[in-house]
Amino acid sequence: MITELVAVGTEILLGNIVNTNSAYLAEKCAQLGLSLYYQTVVGDNEQRMKDTIKTALDRSDVVILTGGLGPTKDDLTKEITAEVMGLPLVEDAHSRELLDAYLKQYEKNDAQRRITSNNYKQAMVPQGALVLDNHNGTAPGLIIEKNGKTAILLPGPPNELKPMFEEEVFPYLRKKQPEIIYSQMVKICSIGESQVAEEIQDLIEQQSNPTIAPYAKTGEVHLRVTAKAESEKECKKLIKPVVRELKSRFGKNIFATEEKKTLEEAVVDMLKDQKLTLSLAESCTGGAIASRIVNVPGASEVFLQGMVTYSNRAKRKSLGVKKSTLKMHGAVSEKCAKEMAKGGCFVTKTDICLSVTGIAGPDGGTKEKPVGTVFMGCCYNGKTVVREYHFTGNRAKIREQSTAHALAFLRECIMEGVSKKD
Structure with missing residues (x-):
């Protein structure tokens, strides 16, 4: 299943905010076994957003959009996605109720704060969309399906996006994708990238599933061994003999077989x-x-x-x-x-x-x-x-x-x- 990431926001495009959401989502897509071919960043411009979303939906099965779901005029992701997919916006009563409760508590905490009417645009959703409750903010997430295409809209703040993805989106995508991808890292030091590449050339030429991908880092070479199967257990079974062979070839130069170990x-x-x-x-x-x-x-x-x-x-x-x-x-x-x-x-x-x-x-x-x-x-x-x-x-x-x-x-x-x- 071909998946694409679209990060919305001029602040990301200009480098004022680091796009950590796409890195997180790319890793999650890999775990799910999704084929991720494109990542795009687009500013808060109506026509460019329209062109970007249309292109993404034309070439991918699932498009995950982040940001632009808030209450301000430049938060246009939902509106433009609905337009591109030909769906009207309607008020979601449940989202309105959650929004009211959140805003009243917000106002109660500070007497100087007041609820403005533009907040309620967040309760408007594309007709027929699956609404994802936001337990850490005001903008709900959305899953929109039409004509075999799926658009998933997530809020921009990472502390809202990550729990929503874990709780709602990951299980949704897992059901649509029967196979998963699992990787194990083999980290090597004291020998160079070219030497490592030469030593594993035969393995790379013969590979199908699992695969070996080398990554060079200053003073280190990382080999990512990746398998695709129906379960993590089956993936590990496929990976094990490859890692054993790499250990045989590189011996004491391997300092870690864990992703996060430095x-x-x-x-x-x-x-x-x-x-x-x-x-x-x-x-x-x-x-x-x-x-x-x-x-x-x-x-x-x-x-x-x-x-x-x-x-x-x-x-x-x-x-x-x-x-x-x-x-x-x-x-x-x-x-x-x-x-x-x-x-x-x-x-x-x-x-x-x-x-x-x-x-x-x-x-x-x-x-x-x-x-x-x-x-x-x-x-x-x-x-x-x-x-x-x-x-x-x-x-x-x-x-x-x-x-x-x-x-x-x-x-x-x-x-x-x-x-x-x-």
Whole structure:
């Protein structure tokens, strides 16, 4: 069943409001197994709205419209959809009753408020429409069916749209769509997108159901394995052997098979499992690695201290980097990264310290050490490993890549140290 999303509102079109509704609805459509081919944003213009809705209904079986159901003159979604579908507007007595109760309570809470007549336009609905009660606002939702086409109108505020969709629309669409789609994510780090693509080329060429879709993220590659079946249980059964094969191919590079699990969560979980403590010595990343670590609930159990030693003086005073190292090799060097990591462990008395020092640009690069040169050190179990990286892009991109690769490097060091300890 082909489905289309239309978000209505000039404020969305101009970027004043982020269109989170469409992201939410797209995910729900995928869960229902609906084929979503188009998403559109249209401003509060009568003719453009008319053209957009007509086009959507012509090419899709179900059109879900969000926003434009309120009391003001520019709230036109219901009126224009009814016109396009050739349906008159009539007052819905039940909606009028709910609206009256809501508005009287609203007026009662503040003596300065008064009920205006334009509110009652929200009780007017296309003839024959299924009316969806709004328990969190005034504008009811609507499901309109005609000539094999369905238009679903939902209020714009997310705290009204989401419960209405969950309670009313999801069950309605579930009955119309016998199959569902279920996905499982396999998240990979420490190897690049091109390498991952090459490793799974044969699987992609042979795939039918389930399918594998790769998504690149800074320092990570996500593989979404998706199956279509009559039930979630059947989908999981189809997905299981594919995930098993991916685990066989990528092994320790897989850090998560859960949609919401992040790389920093995987690192914190490993530290907790091994009862290890962590410190960070950052230079060019300026605390960005620490920021991602502390985003994880419970990180305080393992993360003891983060130091942003941006200047040479700070590297010497806080981490014990030798003056001769900075003079002979420079702050951006293998030797400096090594001394930062070792010094961090010594100063903080932690089990592991990760250090990062580099040239984020746009200035500071040389022929020998161009912008994007980054050294990372990891001290664990008395041994320090250093890696050299070369990133490209602007200052923000280089710092972002450094942060992502630092987390992956840290994860590798923990695994390597644990295996040797065992």
